Amino acid sequence: MTNANFNLGRYLFDGKIVIGRADKDAIDIVSERDDLPRVLASPESAAAVIRRIPAGSARMLAPLDPRARVFAIAINYHAHGAEAKALPPSRPLMFYKAPSNFVGHGDSLNPNKQLTAKFDYEGEIAVVIGRTCKNATLENALSFVVGVCALDDGSARDLSKVALGNPETATVLWPDWTANKGLDGGSALGPTITCGPDILSALRERSLRITTRLNGEQVQSESMKEMIFSTEQIIATLSSYMTLLPGDVIATGTPAGVGVARNRFLTTGDQLEIEVSGLETLCVKVG
Template sequence: MTSGGLGRIEAGGVAVLDTPYPDAGAVIEATGSLDALAEAKVVRRIPLDGDAGTGLPAPIARPRAVWGIGMNYHSKAELTGRPVPDEPVLYLAAPSSVCGPGAAVRLPAGQTAEMDYEAEIAVVIGRTLDHAAEDDAWSAVAAVTAANDMTCRDIMKRTGWPVLAKSFPGFTPLGASLLGRDEITRPDAIGVRSWVRGESRQDSSSADMIFPIPELLARISRYAVLHPGDVVLTGTPAGTGQDRGDFLRPGDTVRVEIDGVLPLTIRVRA
């Protein structure tokens, strides 16, 4: 999605499309996928600059719901010495926390000293899932994108509520583009990486997940119905600020890359 409408990433730029849909979320909620955009007429082309994707809005600007999971990578469990969970540790974040690439995310001054980053694969639901079987769950995915599931670790410990630690304005950056499900040949091998201040921090893939994406979606659907346009954040590998004892501060940049998706970069401001 661009500031001028929906677009496809092609030939090193964005092909802006003639479509009745205001954003990608509307396409997915109406049709269940991004297929409706495949044959849309191109009205103009916009080149992508060196920091591809910066300045594009979040492709799903206001999800119906934002689900997340704690401790879903073996590397994270091993590093912390915590046992591998038998059930996913699930939570919701406020949809108002969503922002797009290039955003300046405010550090909640006076409330936290432990603002953290979490590179994650975000799954966008395309078809309703209600008590779904694991074998059926992947077919209900519309697309994936990059996410930075930002968290105030000290607020989490103090309140015991992930929703409070993760729902500050801009704390759920999404983007910069969507990768349709049919373009993903190996959902069990999607790369996820992060950089902070230009330094590599996380480098893993969905192969290391404790609850793979289809199983995770099926398990959530046992307790709550997942609707088209919902976003599910699938967990973060080892290498967060919590793991390193090095939290975010004003002026920091965080870059997240998911295979097949334009990079997602945000800046922390005072």
């Protein structure tokens, strides 16, 4: 979009949702409508500043269009597969998350206590699609990516499988990704989408690192070099199934150290930080 990296965010300002480029002290509004996919797909729109406002005058929202799709990859770090006692998949193993699952930086996660007693975190590196993508190749897959952000894939571990037949006598448990991963407000995305040549070069080199801290303690930290499937492989596979659109988000998988492996689940008041190298840290608390 421009020759320098910048952070593109979605904000609530003066009673309406706007799109803006953020720095430490101010936000440059580039659209006064909630039209993030259009801005992501248009370098001219992302560069055209309408007005500048103080950073503290707007509330940051998850940088996710309400109509966008979020795709996530399961078992994509070797060590996480080992802690889950799962063999590496033969191809990227995917599931879907809805926009309503996500809160933004500084917000509170909804632990959905009426549904789960095992609310878990999964820190991930997410890439955002900037132009329509179908049947991408390994060679051109990253050309469809406009930026990167941090993501917490909230999980209800006690809803991950459902008994087939009578729950008291069933011998077969079937995966239920939607129940496990689809809790309203149980996941987080942000703070902003970092766009530009440096972050995309790091993505290409697989030099980005994902680090998760729970109440200040580091619980996850791995480089993208430890991924089973590269971002290019993920995009090529996913776009062979369906057309990807500007604003769609792909979470590339979580490393080892998730709560279920530690028998340590999230509780009210917990502070969660998801840090991707080169990006601002995504911070949320558990409501």
